[in-house]
Amino acid sequence: MDLVPCEPNNRTLVALSALADLCLQIGGAALMLAKKSESMTWKFGLYVNGDLFGIFIIPLAGIDWKIDEKSNLFGILPANLTYERKAGNKLYYGLNFRTFTNSYAKDTGYWRVDENQLGAFADQYLTKHLVVNAEFGSSILRKIRTGTERKAKENWNIKDNYYLKISFAYRMRLR
Numbered sequence: 001m002d003l004v005p006c007e008p009n010n011r012t013l014v015a016l017s018a019l020a021d022l023c024l025q026i027g028g029a030a031l032m033l034a035k036k037s038e039s040m041t042w043k044f045g046l047y048v049n050g051d052l053f054g055i056f057i058i059p060l061a062g063i064d065w066k067i068d069e070k071s072n073l074f075g076i077l078p079a080n081l082t083y084e085r086k087a088g089n090k091l092y093y094g095l096n097f098r099t100f101t102n103s104y105a106k107d108t109g110y111w112r113v114d115e116n117q118l119g120a121f122a123d124q125y126l127t128k129h130l131v132v133n134a135e136f137g138s139s140i141l142r143k144i145r146t147g148t149e150r151k152a153k154e155n156w157n158i159k160d161n162y163y164l165k166i167s168f169a170y171r172m173r174l175r
Helices: 018-022
Strands: 027-037 040-051 054-066 071-077 080-086 091-106 109-125 130-148 151-157 162-170
Touching: 027 054, 091 130, 109 162
Parallel strands: none
Antiparallel strands: 027 040, 040 054, 054 071, 071 080, 080 091, 091 109, 109 130, 130 151, 130 162
């Protein structure tokens, strides 16, 4: 089964517009912030996207909490949550939880990939904004589904596995 570019069809809401020829997905998110204190902000919202497997609607709940001078907890679930601890002027470490849901068009329908990752990381700041990040973790409850016309035909529980990520980033810390 080869993955192919989208072709105009009537399987998605996007197909009703001129954007269908470009295989674009229409989506967006709305987020409300509730500042509880100077050190804590709650986040609530909704994510909506016209995916190949149908309309994807997810409620969002998040937090941005400066626990103390060295510890932060931040993220928006179900997408991500990070606990970060400052170990020195230029070194941070912590735990990450991330989820991904992606869909890909194929000649007779779609593939949907669901992945959850739990990992530990370290950030070494080389300068005020340049960071080297290393992360090691494991995928959890990984699934691949295929389907047509918004109906899943097959559902595979793929083996979870370890991952290692090393990256270089330009980052502007907001606190």
